[in-house]
Amino acid sequence: MEGSSDAVIVARVLRGDVEGFRILVERYHDRYARYAFHMLGNREDAEEALQDAFTRAYRSLGRCEDPERFGAWLFRILVNRCRTLGARRGRRAQTFVVDETAILEAAEEHPADRNAWREEIDRALQQLRTEQREAFLLKYVDDMGYDEMSQLTGVGVSALKMRVMRACERLRELLSEVQSA
Amino acid sequence: MHDQRDPIESIARELRRPVQVSVSLDDRIMGEVRQLPHYGRLKLWLRLTTPRTITITPLRVGLAAAALAMFAILGAAHVGNDIWRVATPIATAMFPSIKKPAPNQRVQFVLVAPDAKKVSVVGDFNGWDVAHAGYQAQHRGGGVWSVTAPVPVGHHRYSFVVDDSVWVADPTAPRVIDNDYGMPNSAIVVSEQQK
Numbered sequence: 332m333e334g335s336s337d338a339v340i341v342a343r344v345l346r347g348d349v350e351g352f353r354i355l356v357e358r359y360h361d362r363y364a365r366y367a368f369h370m371l372g373n374r375e376d377a378e379e380a381l382q383d384a385f386t387r388a389y390r391s392l393g394r395c396e397d398p399e400r401f402g403a404w405l406f407r408i409l410v411n412r413c414r415t416l417g418a419r420r421g422r423r424a425q426t427f428v429v430d431e432t433a434i435l436e437a438a439e440e441h442p443a444d445r446n447a448w449r450e451e452i453d454r455a456l457q458q459l460r461t462e463q464r465e466a467f468l469l470k471y472v473d474d475m476g477y478d479e480m481s482q483l484t485g486v487g488v489s490a491l492k493m494r495v496m497r498a499c500e501r502l503r504e505l506l507s508e509v510q511s512a
Numbered sequence: 513m514h515d516q517r518d519p520i521e522s523i524a525r526e527l528r529r530p531v532q533v534s535v536s537l538d539d540r541i542m543g544e545v546r547q548l549p550h551y552g553r554l555k556l557w558l559r560l561t562t563p564r565t566i567t568i569t570p571l572r573v574g575l576a577a578a579a580l581a582m583f584a585i586l587g588a589a590h591v592g593n594d595i596w597r598v599a600t601p602i603a604t605a606m607f608p609s610i611k612k613p614a615p616n617q618r619v620q621f622v623l624v625a626p627d628a629k630k631v632s633v634v635g636d637f638n639g640w641d642v643a644h645a646g647y648q649a650q651h652r653g654g655g656v657w658s659v660t661a662p663v664p665v666g667h668h669r670y671s672f673v674v675d676d677s678v679w680v681a682d683p684t685a686p687r688v689i690d691n692d693y694g695m696p697n698s699a700i701v702v703s704e705q706q707k
Contacts, residue, residue, distance in 0.1 A: 346551065364533045374531075382540055385545070390548060472528055
């Protein structure tokens with residue numbers, strides 16, 4: 332069943348095979364953990380968003396109109412959960428804390444100065460406006476086209492292009508000093 | 513140390529690296545998912561709770577009348593001559609002025625659930641215990657499940673549990689929402705018997 336399409340697995344879950352849902356979890360959690368982590372800036376919130384997205388997807392599985400594209404549907408749920416969690420986090424007194432463990436893990440097998448560069452990237456990313464960060468990640472990290480991004484976010488293509496452009500400008504500005512160091 | 517030209521590609525390359533999550537995350541997700549009603553059982557739940565448009569025809573009215581008559585006969589056969597034992601909890605709740613069951617009177621709970629394999633009654637009067645022996649409904653035929661069980665005088669909340677997993681409020685009784693669990697519950701008022 333591991334090699335089955337999303338549609339086959341969704342059909343089995345809808346027939347009562349709840350354990351089949353684990354395959355979907357294992358299939359998508361890595362890619363989507365990356366997005367949630369970069370959007371929310373820490374592992375705890377990212378895991379909360381992921382868990383929330385998966386359980387909401389399970390609850391609404393019968394309303395998934397195209398089970399073959401379960402992954403895209405789940406991603407839309409996750410994007411919305413990240414927006415909600417991000418907004419909630421924004422209301423709290425928030426100090427950006429770098430997830431040291433993630434940085435150490437990411438730094439394995441790489442040059443010694445990689446940590447500092449990665450830390451600066453994470454810091455700069457969190458300084459972007461939420462909508463700019465979202466657009467930048469979808470475009471450059473998840474490699475989406477603007478039409479797909481528009482479908483996912485419900486935002487017009489022109490507005491998305493503007494957000495990506497502003498995000499790039501801001502990142503260049505924030506990281507230019509680090510880059511030339 | 514990294515791309516000295518436009519940093520955007522260098523940033524994107526860095527951000528595309530996998531992010532580690534807790535090894536227990538999958539188990540936590542599945543643990544939460546297992547707590548939710550399973551889909552095979554949800555179908556029954558949806559059939560019972562989804563509003564449907566019913567077209568009234570003389571034939572349907574006749575069938576409905578026949579079903580009600582059969583239901584009354586089944587109930588009467590089960591509880592003997594005491595008509596109050598046939599009355600559903602809603603009768604007690606809606607008509608408090610008429611003759612009521614005695615204190616701790618036995619009350620008959622009835623649910624129509626054609627696809628059910630098991631039906632239990634849970635409520636604050638039995639500790640919401642789905643396995644309580646005295647509150648297991650019996651299939652009376654035609655998808656009709658019923659049990660006659662003791663309920664103390666007073667206000668109570670209760671629900672049916674189908675196949676040990678799906679909570680179904682009594683469709684004939686006033687509905688209340690249990691704030692603790694968000695499950696649909698029904699209300700019942702059991703009064704002392706009038707002399």
